[in-house]
Amino acid sequence: MQPKQPAQFAAPAPRAPVQSPNTDNEFLKYGYPGPISDFMVRSRYAASYNRALRNPSWVAEHLTRDNMKGTADRALPTAPTSPFPEDKSLPEQFRALLKDYSGSGYDRGHMAPAGDAKINMEAMTETFLLSNMAPQVGIGFNRHYWAYLEGFVRDLTKQFDDIYVITGSLFLPTKNEATGKWTVTYEVIGNPPNVAVPTHFYKIILGVTGGSNFALGGFALPNQKIDSKTELSTFSQPIEYIEKASGLTFFDKVDRSNVTELCKQIACTLTK
Structure with missing residues (x-):
């Protein structure tokens, strides 16, 4: 249920500066294949979208007591009538579509919650x-334990001046006991199948x-029904573990020795 923690981690290496591709060379004479991810900034979050998986690699938010206020509600008569629209800022062939989820048995799980x-x-x-x-997974996860975790993060604004949270999907390996080999196996939904179903989801909270x-704090939760009585600490993971698993670096401008x-510091207890 919970990914095994490595014994220890070395201090993270300094992050290399991001290099913009130089397309003026012989290897890319007839075109640049492009990035596998798209960066986007919305009103309340920034995100990186993985074109191959049709999943957000990460979604970053900044929560405070003040910006948690508001009365917007999708149930109001004035709310948009089209639920879960495709993102037209992305190239059409790489978008997730509403029909991809139809009949799949999976919920459309928010990374940046509507709440x-x-x-x-x-x-x-x-x-x-x-x-x-x-x-x-809907019952027991998206509609329950994951929703409780989202509420827990919002409640942290009562204890801290600022909350920064990064949420995303993970594809973690499992061990085949017969062969001793580790493999990553995940379902793909849609017609044609192109939206990957993550094995786990993470939240990094600062x-x-x-x-x-x-x-x-960092948490990695399996994408499956979780008993609501399960302590959140069960899913606590070193930040370095989630970085290695995701290929990302979180809050690298913060000195982790401090x-x-x-x-x-606080009780990591979920409210149902």
Whole structure:
């Protein structure tokens, strides 16, 4: 249920500067294949979308007591009538579509939750873009444990001045006991099948007080029904583990030698 933690991690190496591709060379004379990801900034989140998996690799939010206020509600008569629209900012052949989820047995799982974007209807509507979605098990996960975790993150704004949270999908290996080999296996939905179903989802949470006091926690949850009585700490993982698994670097501008573990500073308890 829970990915096994490596014994230890070395301090993360300095992050290499991002290099823009130089397409003026002989190897790319007739075209640049392009990135596999698209970067986007919305009203209440920024994200990187993986074209091959049709999943967000990561979605980043900044939560405060003030920006959690608002009354936007998709149930209002004035709300947009088209639920879960495709993201037309992406090339058409790489978009996730509403029909991909139809009959799949999976929910359209928010990475940036609608509950974090009540400040206005535009912000909330952007959270329903399919580029902010990934297939999640519904009963017991998306509609229950994952929703409790989203509420837990929002409640942290009562204890910290600022909450920065990064959410995304993971594809973790499992061991074949017969062969001893590790493999990554995941379902793909859609017609044709092109939207990957993550094996796990992660949240990285950074709480900031006074601009210089940091608390950091990372969680990796299996994409399956989870008993609501399961302690959140069950899914706690070193940030370095999730970085290695995702190929990403989280909050690299924060000195981790000067950071408190989130669940040692506050009670990591979910409210149902």
